[in-house]
Amino acid sequence: MSQALTVDSVVLDIEGTTSATGFVVDVLYPYSRSRFGALLSERSGDPDVARAVAQVREELGDPSADNVRIEKALNAWLDEDRKATPLKTLQGVIWSEGFARGDLVSHFYDDVIPALRTWHAAGVRLHVYSSGSVAAQRAWFRSSPEGDLLPLVEGLYDTENAGPKQDPASYRAIARALGLAEAPERVLFLSDRPGELDAAREAGWRTVGVRRPGEPYYEQGVGDHAQAGAFDEITLFRSTP
Numbered sequence: 001m002s003q004a005l006t007v008d009s010v011v012l013d014i015e016g017t018t019s020a021t022g023f024v025v026d027v028l029y030p031y032s033r034s035r036f037g038a039l040l041s042e043r044s045g046d047p048d049v050a051r052a053v054a055q056v057r058e059e060l061g062d063p064s065a066d067n068v069r070i071e072k073a074l075n076a077w078l079d080e081d082r083k084a085t086p087l088k089t090l091q092g093v094i095w096s097e098g099f100a101r102g103d104l105v106s107h108f109y110d111d112v113i114p115a116l117r118t119w120h121a122a123g124v125r126l127h128v129y130s131s132g133s134v135a136a137q138r139a140w141f142r143s144s145p146e147g148d149l150l151p152l153v154e155g156l157y158d159t160e161n162a163g164p165k166q167d168p169a170s171y172r173a174i175a176r177a178l179g180l181a182e183a184p185e186r187v188l189f190l191s192d193r194p195g196e197l198d199a200a201r202e203a204g205w206r207t208v209g210v211r212r213p214g215e216p217y218y219e220q221g222v223g224d225h226a227q228a229g230a231f232d233e234i235t236l237f238r239s240t241p
């Protein structure tokens with residue numbers, strides 16, 4: 001359904017919205033699964049790895065969990081597609097290196113990159129809020145099939161610097177970071193998940209649910225949120241304060 005909105009900023013979900021869940025699950029997840037063991041044993045001094053390991057131990061309630069137990073927990077969370085922050089941190093370390101090496105190229109639906117360029121050219125500020133870590137998001141946008149898209153994007157937010165995606169407080173924190181705490185209606189959130197859209201709306205944001213055939217939330221729909229089947233159905237104008 002066509003949507004036309006006047007906003008300052010658009011905040012993008014990745015999986016299911018800009019990009020295919022199938023690509024994440026079939027390409028990125030196996031890439032990380034086969035590298036957790038080496039990361040844990042060879043890179044324990046890396047501050048991101050050490051922080052994530054401490055968080056896994058805390059979540060397991062086992063302060064002395066060894067690498068075998070930690071790897072098992074990571075793989076179990078991967079199997080259930082649990083968006084646990086330490087899992088996402090460790091995946092972000094692995095994927096960033098995979099993108100930098102050229103092993104990986106990110107996926108965007110065909111309608112997405114032209115829309116991002118159009119919205120950016122119209123003066124709309126673009127940001128990302130994903131369960132994928134900020135490091136993963138940076139690598140994802142830098143290594144697109146059309147090259148480096150990072151210059152289009154102003155802010156990157158994840159469950160560590162903003163909070164859980166189904167909590168309105170996370171959207172309030174992002175609005176503050178955007179300088180829009182007093183005007184949250186000037187922020188638009190695009191996501192495939194109704195729980196995330198509900199949380200954004202509760203924080204005062206505008207919302208459009210993106211429903212793409214084949215995505216996990218396609219059948220369920222996005223409740224009473226405005227919806228679009230692709231980004232080329234969404235026209236954005238830059239609002240003035």
Ligand SMILES: CSCCC(=O)C(=O)COP(=O)(O)O
Pocket residue numbers: 013014015016024028083088091129130131132133136137140165
């Ligand atoms: C580059 S992020 C990789 C995808 C991912 O791991 C993820 O959890 C995405 O979740 P989203 O919040 O974007 O639906």
Ligand SMILES: [Mg+2]
Pocket residue numbers: 013014015016017191192193
């Ligand atoms: Mg999503």
